[in-house]
Amino acid sequence: MTLPDIQSRVAKACQDAGRDPQTVELIAVSKIQPIERVTAVLDAGHRVFGENRVQEAAGKWPDLMETYDGVSVHLLGPLQTNKARQAMELVSTIHSLDRPKLATTLARLAQELGHCPDLFIQVNTGEEAQKAGIAPSETDAFVTQCRDLDLPIKGLMCIPPAEETPSLHFALLRKLADRNGLQGLSMGMSGDFEQAIAFGATHVRVGSAIFGARVYDQ
Numbered sequence: 001m002t003l004p005d006i007q008s009r010v011a012k013a014c015q016d017a018g019r020d021p022q023t024v025e026l027i028a029v030s031k032i033q034p035i036e037r038v039t040a041v042l043d044a045g046h047r048v049f050g051e052n053r054v055q056e057a058a059g060k061w062p063d064l065m066e067t068y069d070g071v072s073v074h075l076l077g078p079l080q081t082n083k084a085r086q087a088m089e090l091v092s093t094i095h096s097l098d099r100p101k102l103a104t105t106l107a108r109l110a111q112e113l114g115h116c117p118d119l120f121i122q123v124n125t126g127e128e129a130q131k132a133g134i135a136p137s138e139t140d141a142f143v144t145q146c147r148d149l150d151l152p153i154k155g156l157m158c159i160p161p162a163e164e165t166p167s168l169h170f171a172l173l174r175k176l177a178d179r180n181g182l183q184g185l186s187m188g189m190s191g192d193f194e195q196a197i198a199f200g201a202t203h204v205r206v207g208s209a210i211f212g213a214r215v216y217d218q
């Protein structure tokens with residue numbers, strides 16, 4: 001279990017960037033991982049986790065939350081509107097608000113439920129056809145639209161294209177967040193979280209570097 005290593009790398013990256021380590025949230029991405037690896041990280045005292053799918057999160061976390069106090073789960077993966085209610089009842093934060101229809105659904109459900117998780121707008125910084133997210137050129141208008149819906153937008157999120165230098169994408173995301181007055185930057189994964197911290201990440205999403213490689217069945 002390499003949680004302590006990752007925690008000290010986060011602290012070192014903050015120090016190098018002249019940042020207070022308290023301003024960076026380490027999200028341990030537990031998707032697909034065997035439950036004993038997840039409980040090992042919980043037993044080590046970590047409480048902030050990330051999942052990609054509502055169904056997987058709902059199958060795992062309600063039980064764990066009865067055993068461990070103070071857990072928060074962040075949803076990182078694409079959210080279908082028909083899973084939005086379930087997601088809102090389970091997670092503290094949704095990082096994948098990526099389209100107008102989801103924004104209107106979340107706004108309606110927020111009225112009904114009387115609460116809403118914190119939200120990050122996913123920006124498709126690489127403008128990749130197969131990737132979810134708002135185009136950089138449409139981000140300002142979408143932020144405005146979400147604010148008009150009274151949604152609690154905390155920041156922006158990106159997943160840079162695998163084959164490109166991530167720092168260009170981190171810099172772009174930061175520029176878009178700054179000009180919209182957003183503090184939150186969800187960026188950086190196992191391979192690049194230190195660079196993301198140098199560019200101002202407030203939420204780093206680290207899976208395999210904490211838990212080991214994900215082993216997919218078949």
Ligand SMILES: *Cc1c(COP(=O)(O)O)cnc(C)c1O
Pocket residue numbers: 029031052076077159189190191205206207208209
């Ligand atoms: C899986 C995933 C991560 C974690 O990836 P690692 O490379 O294992 O750190 C982070 N963000 C998102 C959106 C993911 O889907």
